[in-house]
Amino acid sequence: MMASGDMRLGATISCPMSVLAQSQVTVTAAAAQDQDQQSDEGTPSTPVTAQTASSAGSIDQLNQIVVQASRTGYLGGVPINFNLPFPQEQLWVVYPGNQIYYLGSNYGTKQGNVGANKVRLPPGFTDIIHTHPSWADSQPGPGDWGDPFPLYGISPNGVWLIYPGATSPSWLCGSPRGTCGP
Amino acid sequence: MRASLAFIMCGLLIGCVSRQANSTAASFTNKVAMSGKVQLEGWAKLHGEFEIYSDRESFDKELKFPNCISGVFSDQAERRNLSEYEGKRIAVTGELFRYADLPDEDRPVVPRKLLGESVIPNWCYGSNVLLIKAIKLVSPK
Numbered sequence: 418m419m420a421s422g423d424m425r426l427g428a429t430i431s432c433p434m435s436v437l438a439q440s441q442v443t444v445t446a447a448a449a450q451d452q453d454q455q456s457d458e459g460t461p462s463t464p465v466t467a468q469t470a471s472s473a474g475s476i477d478q479l480n481q482i483v484v485q486a487s488r489t490g491y492l493g494g495v496p497i498n499f500n501l502p503f504p505q506e507q508l509w510v511v512y513p514g515n516q517i518y519y520l521g522s523n524y525g526t527k528q529g530n531v532g533a534n535k536v537r538l539p540p541g542f543t544d545i546i547h548t549h550p551s552w553a554d555s556q557p558g559p560g561d562w563g564d565p566f567p568l569y570g571i572s573p574n575g576v577w578l579i580y581p582g583a584t585s586p587s588w589l590c591g592s593p594r595g596t597c598g599p
Numbered sequence: 600m601r602a603s604l605a606f607i608m609c610g611l612l613i614g615c616v617s618r619q620a621n622s623t624a625a626s627f628t629n630k631v632a633m634s635g636k637v638q639l640e641g642w643a644k645l646h647g648e649f650e651i652y653s654d655r656e657s658f659d660k661e662l663k664f665p666n667c668i669s670g671v672f673s674d675q676a677e678r679r680n681l682s683e684y685e686g687k688r689i690a691v692t693g694e695l696f697r698y699a700d701l702p703d704e705d706r707p708v709v710p711r712k713l714l715g716e717s718v719i720p721n722w723c724y725g726s727n728v729l730l731i732k733a734i735k736l737v738s739p740k
Contacts, residue, residue: 503647504718508708520708538708547709552647558720559698560710568709 476544476567479515480578483546483569484590487576487597492546493517499573503552511544518542544569556593557586627653628665631695631727638692639668639729640737643684646722649731651691658686664725672731675717684734693731701728 486492492509501507505522512518520538546569549555555574568579575591590597630637641651642658649670652658657666670693672678698721701712711718715730 504711504720506709510708545708553720554646554722558722559724560712560720564709 475515479511479544480589482515482517483571483578484576484597487571487590488599492571493519495519497548497571498522499548499550501548501550501552506550506553507548509546510538510542511546512539512542517546542566546571548572555591624653624657624666631665631668631725631729634695634697634727636692636694637729638690640688640690643687643689645681645685646720648720648722649681649684650723651689651729664723664727667723668725668727668729669719669721669723670729670731671714671717671719672734673715675715684736688737690735690737691729691731692733693729695727695729698726698728 483492486497490497495507495509498507501522507522508520510518510520518538544567545564549570549572551573553572555572557568557570557577557579561568561570561579564579565581567581569589570577570579570586572591574593574595575597576589577586578589579586627639627641630639639651641653642655644650644652644658644661649672651668651670652662653666656662661667670691673693696714698712698719701714701719704711704713704718712721712728713719714728719728721728
């Protein structure tokens with residue numbers, strides 16, 4: 418039986434890049450810098466606009482957006498920074514219509530997980546996108562499994578996706594020791 | 600005759616070294632599966648967290664637990680330069696914790712376990728992880 422992840426991966430590979438350029442929706446980011454700042458309430462504060470998929474927001478288009486982001490180095494108008502120090506990662510969440518909210522990296526010096534403990538996320542997000550910077554393994558770690566949402570990982574070696582209940586990641590491009598290319 | 604004797608001695612020596620390496624690895628894998636305070640010797644790899652491998656072969660092949668254990672320092676945030684240990688044989692003292700029992704960050708979007716005051720990714724996929732209290736380089740035997 419083909420897992421839903423496999424189906425999604427296959428559709429992504431066949432998706433033409435022109436899809437990305439055909440439409441534009443507003444993407445709101447909590448912040449747009451690596452050392453982003455948020456209020457104590459964690460309210461998204463710095464909206465930015467970026468080209469993404471159509472407002473229909475199909476999962477195939479989201480796959481393309483994430484793969485393209487790994488190649489351009491930008492996601493939702495925010496630079497992807499693989500040079501963050503341990504244990505920082507960058508995190509985005511996706512709402513219907515492929516609206517991408519950047520949550521930032523972490524806000525303290527000791528804890529990681531992109532400051533999620535300070536972010537009050539509006540309910541209803543459907544996907545999570547995060548980075549594995551150069552300090553990390555390119556592959557998923559134990560903390561990347563068991564999430565109730567599809568979880569994307571962007572590393573210098575590639576992009577993977579874990580579906581809820583999956584036992585192995587789907588590599589959308591690259592490999593544990595590869596690259597997504599330009 | 601002398602050549603045969605030398606050949607036999609060489610074989611015995613290689614056998615002893617190999618057995619010692621296996622014994623060291625077995626000791627390591629037994630230790631990391633236990634609980635509480637522990638002293639370990641192994642090969643260090645810096646992966647954000649600090650990974651310790653039972654022997655050089657495990658290091659080269661990036662084997663998982665119990666040939667590898669993930670650790671962070673009790674003063675991780677102050678540890679700025681750990682690169683001196685990268686790829687070296689090291690001895691550590693520390694305390695073992697069950698990864699599954701570690702607390703999560705407060706309201707995480709992606710679950711991240713905390714050990715001491717640090718995130719511990721646990722790339723070794725171990726049932727145990729190590730809170731490192733002390734570390735030193737070990738000269739190759």
